[in-house]
Amino acid sequence: MKLIRKILFPLVPFYYLVTWLRNTCYDWGIKKSESYRFPVLCVGNLSVGGTGKTPMIEYLIKLLKDDFKVATLSRGYKRKTKGFQLADENSTAESVGDEPFQFYNKFGNDVMVAVDSDRKNGIKNLRNLEGKPEIILLDDAFQHRKVKAGFNILLTTYNNPYYSDFVLPTGNLREPKSGAKRAHVIVVTKCPIDLGDVEKNDILTKIKPKPYQHVFFSSIVYSNEVFSNDASKKLETLSNFTLVTGIANANPLVDYLKSKNLKFEHFNFKDHHEFSQQDILHLETQQLIITTEKDFMRLKPYESIKDKLFYLPITVVIDRETTFNELIKQAVKHS
Structure with missing residues (x-):
C-alpha cells in the first residue's frame, strides 16, 4: 500500500x-x-x-x-439505513452505525443520538423534535x-x-x-x-x-477490567485470549496489553469491519474474546459468542x- x-x-x-x-x-x-x-x-x-x-x-x-439537553449528530458510517435516523431501543449498529450505537448504549436517554450524512438536514430534524436539544x-x-x-x-x-x-x-x-x-x-x-x-x-x-x-x-x-453484557474480569486474570480489533490503529491497544505481560492472539481487521458469517464461525472456536468497545457494538448481537465476548473501555x-x-x-x- x-x-x-x-x-x-x-x-x-x-x-x-x-x-x-x-x-x-x-x-x-x-x-x-x-x-x-x-x-x-x-x-x-x-x-x-x-x-x-x-x-x-x-x-x-x-x-x-x-x-x-445534548444531541450527537454523526454520518453513521457503514449503516444500512438512509437519511435521518434517531437512535432508540430498536436501533442496532447496522441501523445507526457502530459509534453512534455506542453513544446510545453508553448514555441512553441522557443524550439524543442521531445520524444523517447531510448534517444540515440532521440539525433541522433534531431541532424540530419535541424536547429539542x-x-x-x-x-x-x-x-x-x-x-x-x-x-x-x-x-x-x-x-x-x-x-x-x-x-x-x-x-x-x-x-x-x-x-x-x-x-x-x-x-x-x-x-x-x-x-x-x-x-x-x-x-x-x-x-x-x-x-x-x-x-x-x-x-x-485503558481500564484494568474488561466487560461483557453482564460480567467483568480483571485484566491480570486473563490468559491466552483472542484480541479482535476493527479500528484504524490497534497498535496502542496491543502495546498496552503486552505491557501487562498478557498472552494473546490478535485478529486485526480494517476499520469499521463488517463481520461475516465466516468470521463469526471462526470466533466461535475461540475460548475468550477481548475487543474494543466499538467492535463490541457490532459483535454483541451474535448469540453464539455472547458468553465469551468482552470489551476493554477507554477514557480520555x-x-x-x-x-x-x-x-x-x-x-x-x-x-
Missing part, C-alpha cells in the same frame, strides 16, 4: 488544488454555510480515521449532559462546510500529526494543512501519559497556533483539563 501511495504522488497537487478551491469558496462566501443561534460544536480532524473522535465526543457528553455535537464534520459550527475542535495524533503529513492519496490528509485555521481548539491525541513540557513546546512550535487557538494534549487511559485524559472544560462551557454560553 505504501508503494502504491508513493506511485500516486503526482496526483497530490490535483487533490490539494480541488480541496483548497472548495475551502476558499466557503471562506469567501461563494459557497454558503449555515450558521445557528444555538451551540453547535464540531469534533473532527484533517486526516482520515483514528484520531480519537469517539472518546472526545463521549468526554463532551459527560461534561455537558447534566446541564443541557439545546446543544448539538457534530461527530466528524470538520470538512462538512455546509454547516458552520460555532466551535471547532480539531484532533491530531501524537504519532502522525497533520503538520508532518501530505494530502491524499500519498498522505492521509483530507484537505490541506491550512484548514487547521478553522479550529478554535487543537487537541494532540494519543500522547504518552508522561509527555513532558519540552516535547509539548516542540509540538506547539510546529503547530504554530493562531492567537485565537488553544492547544491541548490528551492521552488514552486531557492536560489542563479545567481550562479545557471552561473553554467548552464558554463556547456553549456565547453561542
Whole structure:
C-alpha cells in the first residue's frame, strides 16, 4: 500500500488544488454555510480515521449532559439505513452505525443520538423534535462546510500529526494543512501519559497556533477490567485470549496489553469491519474474546459468542483539563 501511495504522488497537487478551491469558496462566501443561534460544536480532524473522535465526543457528553439537553449528530458510517435516523431501543449498529450505537448504549436517554450524512438536514430534524436539544455535537464534520459550527475542535495524533503529513492519496490528509485555521481548539491525541513540557513546546512550535487557538494534549487511559453484557474480569486474570480489533490503529491497544505481560492472539481487521458469517464461525472456536468497545457494538448481537465476548473501555485524559472544560462551557454560553 505504501508503494502504491508513493506511485500516486503526482496526483497530490490535483487533490490539494480541488480541496483548497472548495475551502476558499466557503471562506469567501461563494459557497454558503449555515450558521445557528444555538451551540453547535464540531469534533473532527484533517486526516482520515483514528484520531480519537469517539472518546472526545463521549468526554463532551459527560461534561455537558447534566446541564443541557445534548444531541450527537454523526454520518453513521457503514449503516444500512438512509437519511435521518434517531437512535432508540430498536436501533442496532447496522441501523445507526457502530459509534453512534455506542453513544446510545453508553448514555441512553441522557443524550439524543442521531445520524444523517447531510448534517444540515440532521440539525433541522433534531431541532424540530419535541424536547429539542439545546446543544448539538457534530461527530466528524470538520470538512462538512455546509454547516458552520460555532466551535471547532480539531484532533491530531501524537504519532502522525497533520503538520508532518501530505494530502491524499500519498498522505492521509483530507484537505490541506491550512484548514487547521478553522479550529478554535487543537487537541494532540494519543500522547504518552508522561509527555513532558519540552516535547509539548516542540509540538506547539510546529503547530504554530493562531492567537485565537488553544492547544491541548490528551492521552488514552485503558481500564484494568474488561466487560461483557453482564460480567467483568480483571485484566491480570486473563490468559491466552483472542484480541479482535476493527479500528484504524490497534497498535496502542496491543502495546498496552503486552505491557501487562498478557498472552494473546490478535485478529486485526480494517476499520469499521463488517463481520461475516465466516468470521463469526471462526470466533466461535475461540475460548475468550477481548475487543474494543466499538467492535463490541457490532459483535454483541451474535448469540453464539455472547458468553465469551468482552470489551476493554477507554477514557480520555486531557492536560489542563479545567481550562479545557471552561473553554467548552464558554463556547456553549456565547453561542
